[in-house]
Amino acid sequence: MPSKSRSRYTASSDWKPRTVLSVKIVEHKELKFGLLNTKKPFVTVNCPWLEKKQKYSTLVKNEPSAIVNETFRFVIPNHLLAEKQLVEIMVLNEGQITIQTLATFELDALSLEIGKTLSKTFVIDKQSGELCVEFLKYVQEKPDYRSSTDICIEEKKFRKQRMPKVKDAIEAVFNDARSESNLDFNLEQTPVISVVGSGGGYRAAIGMSGGMAALKDAGVLDTLTYAAGLSGSSWYLCSAYAQDGVRNETQDEYHKWLQRQMEQSIKETVKSALKDVFIPDIEYSELKASKEEFNQPNGLVDLFGYTVGKSLLDDKISHTMSQLRTSVADGKVPYPLFTSAHFEGDIASSEFRVHIENTPHEISMPRFGVNIATKHFGSHWDEGVVTRECPEFPLHYYIGSCGCAFSVLGETFMAYGSEADPRLLAWIDALKQEDFQPPSDTMANESRQTESKKGGLNLAKIPIIGEIVEKMASDRTSVVNRTSLVNNVFHNLTEELPFVYDDPADRADLLCPDVQDIVRKLGPRYQKDVDRENEHFSVCDAGIVQNVNVEPFLKTSRFSDLIIVFDMNGYKSDEDFDYMPIIQSAVHASRNGLPFPPIQVKRLVHEAPAEFLVFEGSIDDCPTILWFTLCNKNFKEIKDYEPKIPFDETMNDGRPFNDFPVYSSGTNFGTIQFEYSELHFQQLHELMYHNVTSCMPYIKYHIKKAVERKIRRQERDVQNGP
The missing domain is CATH 3.40.1090.10 (Cytosolic phospholipase A2 catalytic domain)
Structure with a gap:
């Protein structure tokens, strides 16, 4: 192995344990709909006291009964552990014109015992079926990502x-x-x-x-x-x-x-x-x-x-x-x-x-x-x-x-031909010259301005669409998103991330x-x-x-x-x-x-x-x-x-x-x-x-x-x- 270094970060001890509320929609049975409604039932689960977005689950299409087995989890902040923890569950059906509310249920998760699953069947009116739900509150000791620079x-x-x-x-x-x-x-x-x-x-x-x-x-x-x-x-x-x-x-x-x-x-x-x-x-x-x-x-x-x-x-x-x-x-x-x-x-x-x-x-x-x-x-x-x-x-x-590759930042590409560091490009340009001297920051900045002018394309002056094109050139996600967006693994993370x-x-x-x-x-x-x-x-x-x-x-x-x-x-x-x-x-x-x-x-x-x-x-x-x-x-x-x-x-x-x-x-x-x-x-x-x-x-x-x-x-x- 090569010589060891401090980059071998392997601990996840900085991540503090979280209390998590899990709500599992298990199945629904014998849902009944109006004659004119399509059969597209879904469930929303919401914890308004957390100020989190609702979690939607499309249960099944064209079937009144179905196994679902989808779980939603909510992280409970420490300062709210002793407060009322109301879980709102709505059963809805998407009709051709409107969304029909079939039932609304509530449960206070404060009463849940840590580590013990509560199975509950909610009756959707006397003749409209049932919804089976499992609730679980637990303490999660480690994050769902692995903290290490080592391979898995x-x-x-x-x-x-x-x-x-x-x-x-x-x-x-x-x-x-x-x-x-x-x-x-x-x-x-x-x-x-x-x-x-x-x-x-x-x-x-x-x-x-x-x-x-x-x-x-x-x-x-x-x-x-x-x-x-x-x-x-x-x-x-x-x-x-x-x-x-x-x-x-x-x-x-x-x-x-x-x-x-x-x-x-x-x-x-x-x-x-x-x-x-x-x-x-x-x-x-x-x-x-x-x-x-x-x-x-x-x-x-x-x-x-x-x-x-x-x-x-x-x-x-x-x-x-x-x-x-x-x-x-x-x-x-x-x-x-x-x-x-x-x-x-x-x-x-x-x-x-x-x-x-x-x-x-x-x-x-x-x-x-x-x-x-x-x-x-x-x-x-x-x-x-x-x-x-x-x-x-x-x-x-x-x-x-x-x-x-069309995710490239347009204005940078037009100025320099790539998104490489302008100081690096200036350094290489200087190397190509017979009398080489490492470029200063001033030289790099001047080079950037010169190259930008050499591009010869002033986006702001393009008629009508100039403003739109300029936005697209200066931001990968503006107007038309040219990147792949994924859900953020770092979302709301409070711990300091190591620099490894x-x-x-x-x-x-x-x-x-x-x-x-x-x-x-x-x-x-x-x-x-x-x-x-x-x-x-x-x-x-x-x-x-x-x-x-x-x-x-x-x-x-x-x-x-x-x-x-x-x-x-x-x-x-x-x-x-x-x-x-x-x-x-x-x-x-x-x-x-x-x-x-x-x-x-x-x-x-x-x-x-x-x-x-x-x-x-x-x-x-x-x-x-x-x-x-x-x-x-x-x-x-x-x-x-x-x-x-x-x-x-x-x-x-x-x-x-x-x-x-x-x-x-x-x-x-x-x-x-x-x-x-x-x-x-x-x-x-x-x-x-x-x-x-x-x-x-x-x-x-x-x-x-x-x-x-x-x-x-x-x-x-x-x-x-x-």
Whole structure:
């Protein structure tokens, strides 16, 4: 393990116990309605003395009797524990014109004995049926979220199953007749290897498929412990795991299926989902109805995720994140992790953001050491207590929330081209100049003003719609909400949340030397607290500010000895890679006191586009990062290249299959391109496949070095003792 640090926050002792009132609607029997009324009964439960919103439960449609089993919870403040605690329950029926009140009941919960359930049957008039309710008052000792920066028990169990398979795979790579050297290591000395994909829409998903295919064919896929992505690469992983396309035996067929799915234009899916109210898309209408029933927000990002999900998930469109547990239950494939982020509506993500790690078992916000059971992400919360459990989000929700880049703050994007910190951008611009000096705050501010003017778009002057557009540009949630809104886990939470990242000064031995100046200037990670007042908070594409996120594998809990990155970022042209994802990854990691291998930034900003870069530290507590791109330089120079699909040069404007631009003028691979022919899919797939395969000796060499580093660390830890 890497050296220990104070970021290992594991206690939840700051959370004070709460007294909770639980009201469970068990069933209703023989409800009777007027002849002209439709049969849509529902129940409201309200505690007006708490000043909480009513909790609605749609019981059943078109049936007078039904089992309900839905529970509502209310957190009782200490100063009201001895006061009258009146619970109001109303049974209503939604008619065609009006809502009919069938009955109203009251119960004083003050008389309830702590920890003892009271079952009560309320008679709804003598001839109109019954309502069965259970009341329970109890003291909750721990919050419904888990407070820790460590991984959950289920993920630890996965690793216990996975690591012997990783060890066997590494041995198989090296201990054969073709290998120049054998490796001798035990299970504890087996390195953790992770693959991380970037954003980039369908381009990223296809590039990810080529990289994963190359690893599979070389026998390296089975050496991975984790597979992670954001935005477009997370789409690939969501689809691959849902469609059982990750295993060696199924990957080839899955990629053929994926290619066919990407030939379909998502325009047709959008049209289907947005048909008029008389002929709605049934699945999307059911999704909207479910969220409305449970008072969950629904918006543009939900539609976007559903639209992409219809293509990439197909018959698994209703799968949930929790269902991916079956894919990893036996430890035969890497553990998936999808990155999103919490931003605030009108604050640039460079100033405030909270990364979110989405896995089959938990949704985690490591900045605060808060981990939510996947099934509870989206449920209603109050003071750390789940007050109403909602159905788990479908997998296509994560396709939207992890990959919806139009959440970008418009005015910041137009001024700087991204939501990266303007001081960081000014620093990089200065590095590109021949006489480099670190920019001052004044230089950064002047740069911001200059760039803003260079944008040439004064929104306020746009006729008629200027004010609306300006609001949308300055706030993600104004006019049209461009984020995914979920129920706020921090709602009404009074406890101080821990700040669990390290101060860079405490980890000077791990700081990337070439970025120390900007790290000192930017200071420690954003200290702003989360919003606790609003019932909802925003979840967005993390790629808006950082299009590759390796931080989950730099921390102690998932520390990876070797990280393989597939970078499908949207670079300026095939001749101009600014390598911003690498620089941002190094800066943000160093800023948080996390070990990122040294990079030579000044050299990197002048570096010609390359297929493969290596970043390696000089100490055993720092991972090695192998960085692959979609640079089409060596690939297009291959003479008489034979593609894996039928091809003639008329299909590619008279050029060979492997001669095409990825980013420059004439490209067919734009970030917002959502329809790929077989040719264009295969070109990108085979490009990344070639770039990774041609460097496979280097990958294996660094796997060997990762084993050696892990051996040295284990021996050091044994020598130093616990």
